[in-house]
Amino acid sequence: MEAWIFAILTVFFLIVTPAYWFVTHETTGTAALTLTFFLSLMIAGYLSLIARRIDARPEDKREGEIVEGAGEVGFFSPSSVWPLFCGLSLALVMVGLVIGWWLVIIAGALGVVALTGLIYQYYRGEFQH
Known part of the structure; x- marks a missing residue:
């Protein structure tokens, strides 16, 4: 389709x-x-x-029957703030392209921290695997 x-x-x-x-x-x-x-x-x-x-x-x-689609669909994060921080740091990078390169560097560093938090969010805390 x-x-x-x-x-x-x-x-x-x-x-x-x-x-x-x-x-x-x-x-x-x-x-x-x-x-x-x-x-x-x-x-x-x-x-x-x-x-x-x-x-x-x-x-x-x-x-097709509804029962054919039964089973595990996938894993979805119950709650996470890291996608928000990744998006905000990307927005700050775009603003930094307009304002100045110094802001791009700062936003890039914040983006690395946010991306690291997003990747490793299930290695510590309440939803640790």
Whole structure:
């Protein structure tokens, strides 16, 4: 199903890109739409190749039962502040690119600390493995 969604998007961008060029004669937008076409084509191709190699999931089958999808879905963190700190340090890096390189260095150091905390959060504390 995912491959079909991106295939439809690919056809859409194939139609829209030349129409956009003929209406506006703008090179920047046409280049962006062309690159978007190739990106959606690449994703559709990748997803269709992967879909052929794996077995159909229960939600992809017409006669799929709910019980077929039972079992462990995956591991999800119960609570963590480290993704917030990783995002804030990345935002600070982007602001630092505008303000000055000194802020990028500070934000990069904070980002290393936040990323280390994110990676090693299950080695200590309440959710230790």
